[in-house]
Amino acid sequence: MNIHEYQAKELLAKYGAPIAAGHAAFTVEEAVEAAKQLPGPLYVVKSQIHAGGRGKGKFKELGPDAKGGVRLAFNLDEVKAHATDMLGNTLVTIQTGDAGKQVNRLYVTDGADIAKEFYLALLVDRATSRIAFVVSTEGGMDIEEVAHSTPEKIHSFSVDPASGFQPHHGRAVAAALGLTGDQAKQAAKVASSLYAAFLDTDAEQIEVNPLALTEQGNLLVLDAKVGFDGNAMFRHKDIAELRDLTEEDAAEVEASKYDLAYIKLDGNIGCMVNGAGLAMATMDIIKLNGEFPA
Known part of the structure; x- marks a missing residue:
């Protein structure tokens, strides 16, 4: 079972992951009100569908020259214009196929000054029956293309369930990202919070792409994709309620x-x-x- 980005971020925030302020919106008016609650002056308006590649996607109804499903806005009028374009229209991405998916929800978040983008994911390694970390300095990109073209830039290691997440796992994540000092400590904390969320929720995948390093020197989860083992949802009624059947x-x-x-x-x-x-x-x-x- 998959959930939307805004739901995934709200969930990960409960475990201590650093999340930018943001609010879900189901109407144009709600999108504008969501932006008013953020500090600004930069806002990000994001289409909420269960598919990747939203930023590079195109809306069927708006023509080939229209902007994608993730857009920057520098004032409330632009937030309103983007929300009007997106809601109710069909977004076609590399993962949706030609049919695309209708956008029924938006996520309006605070903008960030990005210095560097990383990739950080957890999944079940079927070969070892353990939770594995997948880490790369090439965040914000198609990770499959990175794996194909520059596999040496992807680092992976699993966690022994008998010992669980240990400090050396956090250091391994920081080292793979080339971070030191306070930023290395932040990376270890993010990795620990994601591991805890993975275990507690019976997740199958937690993908953060990108994990951003801001100009202020802070790590921030800018996008999150979380999927769960559907067979375990009887143990997580609160998560099961997040299911969007229209997707x-x-x-x-x-x-x-x-x-x-x-x-x-x-x-x-x-x-x-x-x-x-x-x-x-x-x-x-x-x-x-x-x-x-x-």
Whole structure:
């Protein structure tokens, strides 16, 4: 189960992660009011959909020359204009496919003077059955492209669940980011807070991209993507309530009401399968014979 950026930031803030001030908005008027509550003079208006690449995305209704789904605003009039453009329109990004996703929510945040951007993520390493950190100095970029072109810039290590997060893990994150002194201490604190959040919420992934170093020398979580193990949500009623069904495929939502795992595919041969391994093998055989699973 995934949640929106503003929800992820509110959650991570409870564990001590440094988050810029911001407010969710569902209407243009709410977006303007949200900006009024921020110090300014720079605001960031961010489309809230379950997909990455929002900044480089395009709105179907606004034409190819329109700005993306993440925009800077230098006054309240610009906040209003951006909110008007975004709400109710369809944002197409590299992760949504051509269909795109309709923007029904916005996140208006305080601007930041960014000196450097980093990448920091936690996920489950299936090979070791441990929580792993993935760290890179190349934040704000497509991490898959970094992994392909400059893999040496990505550092990864796992945490032994018997000992949990230790000071040396924090130092490892700071070293991978090239930080020293007070900034290294900040990085260790951020890493510790994310690890605690990961464990407590049964998360599957916590991705911070970018983790920004401001001109004032502070680390700040500028964007956050958090996903959870759906099978564990019975333990987290508060998190389950954050689920936005409009972001999910209607057929998959309907199937979930009957405890069925339905995955929509656009092939031409339907697959009714039992067990993950058998499902994958069945699809492999179909593909091997030149057809596509549905």
